[in-house]
Structure formats: C-alpha cells, structure tokens
Amino acid sequence: MNHSELIYDWNKQANGFDYGSCRVVLNDETLRDGLQSPSVIDPPMEAKVRLLHLMAGVGVRAADIGLPGAGPRVVEQVRILAREIVDQHLPIDPNCAARTVVADIQPIVDISQEVGLPIEAATFIGSSAIRQFTEGWTMDKMLRATEEAVTFAVGHGLPVMYVTEDTTRAQPETLRRLYATAIECGARRICLADTTGHATPAGVRALVRFVVEEIVEPSGEAVKVDWHGHRDRGLGIANCLAAIEAGVDRVHATALGIGERVGNAEMDLLIVNLYLLGALDQDLSGLVEYCQAASEATGVPIPASYPVVGSDAFRTATGVHAAAIIKARKKGD
Template structure:
C-alpha cells in the first residue's frame, strides 16, 4: 500500500530546513480583547464569550486575554464571569487581562483575582517608540516611572505580570534596554514584544527577539518572551513562525485574525500550520466550530476562500 512519501516529494522537509523549537510554545488568544477593538466588530454578549472561551480551551490554547477591567463596570462584570467559569468548570485555559501601566487599570484585576481566587495575568502596556513619545510629549524618565510603578504594584499583590511595550519593533534599543531592565528588576515574569502597526519583517522579528534574549541572559533571569503581531503588511503569520524559531515562549493571535485595522495574527491558521509541521499535537477537531462561533458572535464574515 502506498504511503504519502511514495506519491509526493516534500521540499518543505528536505535539505537545509529551519530548526524546530527546542521547547514547547504557548498560545495566547486575544480574540475577546484586542480582537473586538476593531470598530467593525460587535462586542459579543457574555453567553457568546463563554462559548468562545470553552472552545479555545478545547483546542489547547494556553491563555486568553478576556478584557480590560479598567474600561468600566461591564468589562469588570464580563471578566469576572469568565474567570468564575474557568474556575467552576475546571477549564485548563488561564485568564489574562489587559491594563495600562497605571494603578487605576491594575487594581480592578487584583480585585477580581481576590474575589474569585483565580490568578489573572496582568498584561500592562506602555507606548515606547519615538513617534509615540513625540506625540504624547513623554520622555524616558516618565516611561521608566510608569514601568516600575505598574510592575511593583502587580508583584506586591502576587499577580503574574507581563510588561507590554507597544510598537516595540519601531522602538530605539536604548529605550527598550532601559524599560526592560526596569521591568525585570521589579519582578516582571514576561516581556511582550509588539508589532503594533504590522511593520516587522522576519529579519526584524529575529533581531528584536535576539536583542531581548541577550538582555535577559545578561541579567541572569528566567523572564519569558511573548510575540504579538499585526497584519498590516500581510506578514503576521510568517512572522509568528519566525518568532517561534527565534525563541519566543508565547505567541499571540486572534481567531479569524480580527482586530484593529487589517487585524492580528490569525491564531487558527498558525495552529493549523504548526500541526502540519508536526511542531504541536493539539487536537484541532473543534477549530472549525470555533471559527464559525467567533464569526457569528462578532458579526464578522468568514471569507469564502478562508483556509480553515
């Protein structure tokens, strides 16, 4: 009986191929937070969010950003219900929530953790590129102050914490060095490198991750690295694959790639490609249903030629 190798020749696995990751890669879903920031997207009711959360758990997504509680009472209520569902139903997926590097955004996340007994990873973001500093009238001293204040508050309350630099791929190394060192000194668990405007090429991904890894190594810590991409140049999927090869510990994305402007990295397509490459063994039988649920819940049309 013929085997696949008898009927095709696969150039993808011949000769000088890229190295597979030496460690397990984690997946971080942004559908229910960054994804629904798109002005053309409907913010789903909590019942729909719970359906999506359960399906994300089924396909083996490690963690999900489920909202920004600092945005107001509805966000607090939705995040609380989702965290309680994770707890009460014994889901494996872990909750995360977004925040500015400001106590007013961080405190509501701490409050929800204390109420539910479930650790919520805080993803606190801060603009770091020269154009953002110019626009806001900020300087590096102010950025470092915000960086330290937020990380210190989170770790004082024993919260898992990730420091997110917005527009990292267009930020100056000197600025990143100062902010990363400050965050790590205050105990941050992770650094999230962001291609906020979809500017990066694969070379840029490699350069930025290597820069960050070298800094972490020099400081002698076990700080992890996240990669968060956008699709403005149509490169977010390949950039995510390169981020994995470069050593990122966790990759962000959204189902259907929904998000601001042209969207985020398509998490569903990333999972399919990693499965085909035999890098992951996630059970993806519910992936099609998840894509359809997200489309229905957000009133977003699935392209007729969509790969999944």
C-alpha cells in the first residue's frame, strides 16, 4: 500500500489554504533575539559562524546577525558574520537590528559598505499604548524618529525592515500612522511583532489582514510583510502558520525557540511543519545537527520530550505501541 492509502491527512481539509503554492521565507533570529534569553551562553565566534552555515543547510534564507549599535564587540562580530556570508557565498540575506536612531544604523551602513553586502536595517520602535505611556513618548516623537531613521538608512543604500514592537497590543490607528510614515520614507518591508507572546492565531489573522488591506495595499508600493512571534502562551508555531495563511512573506524564529523570557517560535519545528505541509522542499538531514549545535553553543539542553529531535521523539515504553512498531517493521514499513 502507498502512503496516501495508509494515512488520510485531515490537515488538507482544514481551511483550503494551499501551502504548496506559498513561498514564505524563513528569517533566523538565533544569533540576535535568541541570545537575549537570560539563561543562554553567548557563543564563541566560531560557533556563531558554524550556526550560520547550518541555517543555510536547513532552508533558512535570511538571518539577523546582531545589533551593532550595542557596541564595538558586536560590531566586530557582525562584520565577521557578514564577511562569512560573502566569502562562502551563503544563500542568506543578512539583517541587523537597530533602534530608530541614526547612531544604531550608522554601523550597519559602515559594515555593509566595507564587506560589499546589502544588510537590511531592522529598525524597531515600540507601538503599544502601554509602551508609549511607560516611555513618555508622543505620537509626534515616534513619527519623527521613524522618519529620521528610515530616511537615513534608505539614503545610505540600506534596505529597511521597519519593525513595530508589541504590534499585537497596539491601536490600529497608531499602526496605520507608523507604517505609512515608514513606507513613505522608503521602507519596503514591515514587521509585525508579537513581542510579549500575546496573540492567538485568530488575532494574528485579523492583524495581518488589517495591515495588508488597510496599509500595504493602499500605499501602492511593493511592501513585504514579516511576522515575528514569541511563545509566552505556547502558540509560537500556531501563530506562525496563521500568519503564513493570512499572507505574510517572511517568518522569524530561533533554533529550539531560545529567546527572551520563554523564547521565540521554534525554527526547527517551523521547518518540519512547513515541510510536512508541502511549503518547503528542502533536504532536512542537517536539522538534528542544527539543533544540537545551537544547544551546545548556547548551553540550552534539548529535552528528551522535545519534538522531532528529542531523544524520546521516536521511542515508546508502551507495550502495545512497541508491538505495533515491530509488526510494521516486519512488513517493511
């Protein structure tokens, strides 16, 4: 019997979305957002370079390689990673995080020009009312910061991804004004960030539809949309899939889900899900090494029960199930 006769896939009946036709890009945040976890080790440079190669081997096509505005040490690390991409012809488009201030963007400009590689400036600013209240920001101040940062980056030849932090708790009109300003100033990618892991899949779909239909399409510009999610409610992967189904172009995640607080969406699990859904045609033989390398480099252990790559992922201690596996193997399955 063939596979389709043995297994009926109800997932394909769910909502009519054709994953096989989507062309979503994966952006790996392990080397930046992943290292904001309070429990990780900051890996040595050779480990970061190795992870960059392993990312490319599992289908990742974009990666955040650091926040050079943090200081000279990070600037040098970003320079090394960017040069590695150039010298080794890695199929990865790099980006660097930056606050919406010129001082954070200038080192990205310098590194980009030095290594001869376009580096996307991922300029971010808080967008929720609670963040505005905490910081004492006015809308005018946020709009000025957005305009100055995006204009500076674009004027110096950098592609820009404009990121609104805490998008999933922000007012629609605030998002409309911030994104519209960034797009008018030349940003051709915007990122919706679930910074506190607040969103549900239904909320993600509503947010993406709003941004695409009410902001991106009326702009008349070819603006790409990214999704960046955390897993505080345990919905990281579910929200990534919801964002893809709603029409985003790129999704962010980290190896093993490492990241601030309880972490980001898990890149390895996202890759497996996209592969099983038909959205990713990729040799995944390097996935275990990718996860193990991330674990070793950051000091984050892989639980035995972790899906796909955990030591118990394909083991059972149940007699009935073990017997069924033995019977299947005897039949060549």
